[in-house]
Amino acid sequence: MAPRRSVCVRIRGKEFRILTDGDEASLQRVAGLVDQTMGRVEHHTGAVDTLDVAMLAALNLARELLELREGGSLVGADADRLRSLVEQAESALVA
Numbered sequence: 697m698a699p700r701r702s703v704c705v706r707i708r709g710k711e712f713r714i715l716t717d718g719d720e721a722s723l724q725r726v727a728g729l730v731d732q733t734m735g736r737v738e739h740h741t742g743a744v745d746t747l748d749v750a751m752l753a754a755l756n757l758a759r760e761l762l763e764l765r766e767g768g769s770l771v772g773a774d775a776d777r778l779r780s781l782v783e784q785a786e787s788a789l790v791a
Contacts, residue, residue, distance in 0.1 A: 707731045708746070733757055 698717045705712050705727035716723055733753040743749050 708734050
């Protein structure tokens, strides 16, 4: 096992120091994906509150993860419920 070290990542202009024993390049790619997702949420909803943007980004990333785990797309009630939650959260911020 590799020793843990501190890696600096930047998300939405803020630096975070993360302790990891993994590959730094992989961690930077993950941070980049989070940053891009938060940027899309900000643009799509007009939200400025960082917590709101982070929550919506987490919902979007969780949806994508579940789709991948289910073989490319969510099915049934889980897909409908998750889509509805994301839409409700986004519309609450736009209002």
